[in-house]
Amino acid sequence: MYLDTEACVRAVSSRDARFDGWFYTAVRTTGIYCRPSCPATTPRPRNMVFYPSSAAAQAGGFRACKRCRPDTSPGSPEWNCRADLVARAMRLIADGVVDREGVVGLARRLGYSVRQIERQVRGELGAGPLALARAQRAQTARLLVETSDLPMSDVAFAAGFGSIRAFNDTVREVFASSPRDMRARVRRGAPAAVGEPSATWHQMHLRLPFRRPLLPDNLFGHLVATAVPGVEEWRDGAYRRTLRLPHGPAVIALSPQPNYISARLWLSDLRDLMVATSRCRWLLDLDADPEAVDAALSLDPRLAPLVAAAPGRRVPRSGDADEMAIRIVLGQQISTKAARTHAARLVQAYGDPLKEPVGGLTHLFPEPATLRRTTPEHLAMPASRQRTLLAMAEALAEDAIDLTAGADREVTKAALLALPGIGPWSVESIAMRALGDPDAFPVSDLGIRAGIKEIGVSDKIASILEESLVWRPWRAYAAQHLWATSDHEINRMPKEQ
Known part of the structure; x- marks a missing residue:
């Protein structure tokens, strides 16, 4: 995008916030770089230089604008x-x-x-x-x-x-x-946004920007409806959960506001601030470009009414990819409530307790290396699914399955499919929630098949796959719209508890 000088000039001239994070505008005469939507006086085109990243603008000798704070732009989608x-x-x-x-x-x-x-x-x-x-x-x-102080x-x-x-x-x-x-x-x-003193936690508040529109209903509804007790909760209008970060445990609380996501962080080590912020953005899919996604999906007249009724849907992801893979195995062919019960049992038996609980959050989800030693009394499920769970934990513990941010998605999906008891539904669900694949599509999911019937398409898997090709590469977002045709609690903002 940033190489198209004319398009960049138009975006800057109209102060179009949709392009914040896509490119950065540096001004030769001032030595400053800005986001495209900067409210300052628009410079002359001949004085503009465009960069694909803030780091490139800094390397070019430009400093950040104090007014628009370009380093706080949403990341490039x-x-x-x-x-x-x-x-x-x-x-x-x-x-x-x-x-x-x-x-x-x-x-x-x-x-x-x-x-x-x-x-x-x-x-x-x-x-x-x-x-x-x-x-x-x-x-x-x-x-x-x-x-902070x-x-x-x-x-x-x-x-x-x-x-x-x-x-x-x-x-x-x-x-x-x-x-x-x-x-x-x-x-x-204004005073610094810090929390109450604690011997365990460093606390702070942040505002996480996003590209509008953002529909919080299914995003927070899904996370809270599937929340594992002790690890996740909905409290005081915020989704809260524990995280295992490189230098120690953390707790995050995320709540939707009209123009930003309010993030409250409890960190055991301040070196994890950047990683915690990145995980929050990933979890809520905040770097998405909703207008591009919605425009593409609206080209299908059958899906267009759903998109028009609820623009800005995001894909709820996970703060811990290994945890999500384990939970998807636990949730195979059972209800959301039953899956939460299974996961909670594992957390109480094998999870690492926090030194200082935060609200109802008491544990970190167990690591795969710990879960591969799980005993049958903690796995009240069929023997075949027990074997699948232990195989998944073993593969993750031995790094045979890569679910990190830098994973090659196709290689990982092939490795997942090779595990016993892991089929296409599990692979696509992990790709959507853990790997962040925007085109992941668990075609056999009952909610998707019900949604497909609602828009007048046959619910036969072969038909769904064929019809879904027009939604590529955004089928994970199409899935959110199809799920929303039901009255399931994952589609609604949580109620206060």
């Missing part, structure tokens, strides 16, 4: 939709892999050489993996500076900087302001 090497690399970078393992670790996870990764990422994003990770560190640093040395450490000097230099270069000046400016406007 391309990286979650595409399945190529660059998209897989971007998902891993967003999940903090470069900060934890370096570019060598990124290349190892993707199965390519460092040189190949550098060349392809730089060729498309205008900056290499290290520069992209540095831009993320700068954003994390700004969040901590503005939303942490000493600056702790902020630098938590944001992933190797030294105070590197932290100060980066913040000044990117934001044209020192960390102390940034904090003072926020204090003049």
